[in-house]
Amino acid sequence: MSGKNPAAGDADMPIYGPMGMCFMEFPMENDLAKSAAEVVVSGVPFDMATSGRSGARFGPQGIRQASANLVWEGARYPWDFALDDHLKVSDIGNVLFKHGEPQTLVDNLQKHISSILDAGKSPLTFGGDHFITLPILRSIAKKHGPVAVVHFDAHTDTYSGGSEYDHGTFMHRAVQEGLVDTEHSIQIGIRTVFTREDYEFEVLDAAWVNEHGPAETLKRIKARVGDKKTYLTFDIDGLDPAYAPGTGTPVAAGISIDSAMKVIRGLQGTNLIGMDLVEVAPAYDHAEITSLAAATLSLEYLYVLAANKIASKG
Numbered sequence: 001m002s003g004k005n006p007a008a009g010d011a012d013m014p015i016y017g018p019m020g021m022c023f024m025e026f027p028m029e030n031d032l033a034k035s036a037a038e039v040v041v042s043g044v045p046f047d048m049a050t051s052g053r054s055g056a057r058f059g060p061q062g063i064r065q066a067s068a069n070l071v072w073e074g075a076r077y078p079w080d081f082a083l084d085d086h087l088k089v090s091d092i093g094n095v096l097f098k099h100g101e102p103q104t105l106v107d108n109l110q111k112h113i114s115s116i117l118d119a120g121k122s123p124l125t126f127g128g129d130h131f132i133t134l135p136i137l138r139s140i141a142k143k144h145g146p147v148a149v150v151h152f153d154a155h156t157d158t159y160s161g162g163s164e165y166d167h168g169t170f171m172h173r174a175v176q177e178g179l180v181d182t183e184h185s186i187q188i189g190i191r192t193v194f195t196r197e198d199y200e201f202e203v204l205d206a207a208w209v210n211e212h213g214p215a216e217t218l219k220r221i222k223a224r225v226g227d228k229k230t231y232l233t234f235d236i237d238g239l240d241p242a243y244a245p246g247t248g249t250p251v252a253a254g255i256s257i258d259s260a261m262k263v264i265r266g267l268q269g270t271n272l273i274g275m276d277l278v279e280v281a282p283a284y285d286h287a288e289i290t291s292l293a294a295a296t297l298s299l300e301y302l303y304v305l306a307a308n309k310i311a312s313k314g
Helices: 056-070 102-118 130-144 170-176 206-225 257-265 289-312
Strands: 039-044 089-095 122-127 148-152 186-188 202-204 230-235 272-278
Touching (some): 039 102, 102 122, 102 130, 122 130, 122 289, 130 170, 130 230, 130 272, 148 170, 148 206, 186 206, 206 257, 257 289, 272 289
Parallel strands (some): 039 089, 039 122, 122 272, 148 186, 186 202, 230 272
């Protein structure tokens, strides 16, 4: 599938088909109005906002490719149902933009996410660097108002310096713009410097999570977000580099993939409205460890949505 590029003056949807396979071999389609999908997977191959090693532009390709290892018939451990029986997912391709002109990425991504939401569907987005979450949250907040955010990361990304396009400032700008319900948002896995006094988010740093485990982490998350509409953003550097070496700003002493999976799996019952997974940089990976972790966490999220749907039917 190929699409025309509105960044070059065309008004068509700003996507194109990924080179190679779709995520989890889900069907690929570009007509949201006719699509039966409830969740739409998109890629954003953008890393112009990085402050460390570049390469996250290849994240969507890496995650899609690694997902081939997860394609199985029937139920997937530890779930007792097949995802396709309860949740329809499609892959719409990648968001286009003019390289060297980051504002075209902002404009196209906001338009793209809004089109998904207006079609009554939920976005699952692969970065790209963490800056992409800011335009996504703008579209989410335009539709739903300020939302609770569950944010996995080694860094708070609330730094006030930097340029307009900076992956380390997206959360600061999101708060400034009123996109985030800070009283019901929480950051998990943090292990870089921040000021705790008057800090707007609850923080479960990596040391706390590693000491207390997934069950206690889940209790804190669920107590924080309650029944609020909740957006999940997962920077892969929230994981320890042993589990995710392929990223631009790795930080030692992070959380394990096992803990992260158990936490995401335990988000059943939470009012989840979307997710992104960012900062996968395959050039620094080994044997697709990081891409596979990203694909697996994303798949677990989809199973949680399916489990929520099953539960809502009684």
